[in-house]
């Protein structure tokens with residue numbers, strides 16, 4: 001079952017907020033409803049958001065055709081609505097714009113563009129997995145952050161795809177999945193995926209990662225990305241830069257695995273990447289229980305930026321782009 005797919009002129013997603021307890025499908029028929037699902041993270045992860053952007057525009061086009069309304073105008077409105085739903089993940093706007101480009105040819109062409117993007121995502125992730133595993137073939141104990149598996153894409157995923165491919169070639173001894181506060185994409189989603197795939201794994205609280213890395217218990221860190229600036233600075237789930245700093249100090253590879261679409265050509269440096277600030281209640285509450293004292297406020301940036309000079313390489317479906325931090329030794333070749 002895919003995290004996102006197109007069926008009977010509707011978008012079908014798995015509600016990721018309910019995982020791992022329940023696997024529930026949500027059928028979405030309107031662009032505005034899809035925006036709501038995206039904002040509450042029922043569908044999330046950079047590549048899945050790219051496909052959601054495209055399929056959301058397709059929803060707008062198809063509904064307009066059904067009403068006898070102007071398909072191009074409806075697709076344009078849907079694109080504007082979706083592109084702004086989450087500001088950091090560039091793939092969302094990219095996917096929406098790709099689908100919109102087909103709108104002058106009618107609703108069927110928009111749907112075809114969205115489905116082509118879905119299929120291209122699967123192929124891209126497969127290639128990223130292979131290239132990443134070539135690069136990190138000496139690593140047997142790998143750490144990852146947030147969720148970059150099939151749930152964050154259509155199939156396979158990016159950093160988790162690299163990890164799975166490494167394991168397929170030669171069994172890994174341990175995958176460390178950081179829990180990823182505040183919404184626990186690592187504990188809820190990555191651990192679920194790793195378990196289903198039969199990979200040896202442990203969850204770490206986010207703050208435990210640096211200590212394990214400095215103690216020599218991790219051979220490589222591999223993460224995904226939500227936006228990569230032209231200079232290689234990379235926005236990813238909040239907490240990522242701490243793992244990069246620890247990896248640099250320990251001299252182990254820190255690799256970003258992401259499709260080419262995650263590069264934002266007109267975002268020149270990390271300082272220009274808009275960081276999504278999410279609601280403070282995600283931090284102040286654990287589930288429905290408030291854990292902070294009454295009156296205490298929180299900041300809740302959803303992402304941070306890892307400077308290019310802390311990154312060993314970005315692996316995409318087309319290339320391995322070496323960045324600022326070369327690493328000698330067996331783990332990265």
Ligand code: MRU
Nearest residue numbers: 044045046146148152224225237
């Ligand atoms: O807020 P989310 O759950 O959409 O976070 C995005 C992510 O899953 C990541 O930052 C991920 O590492 C990159 S997307 C494969």
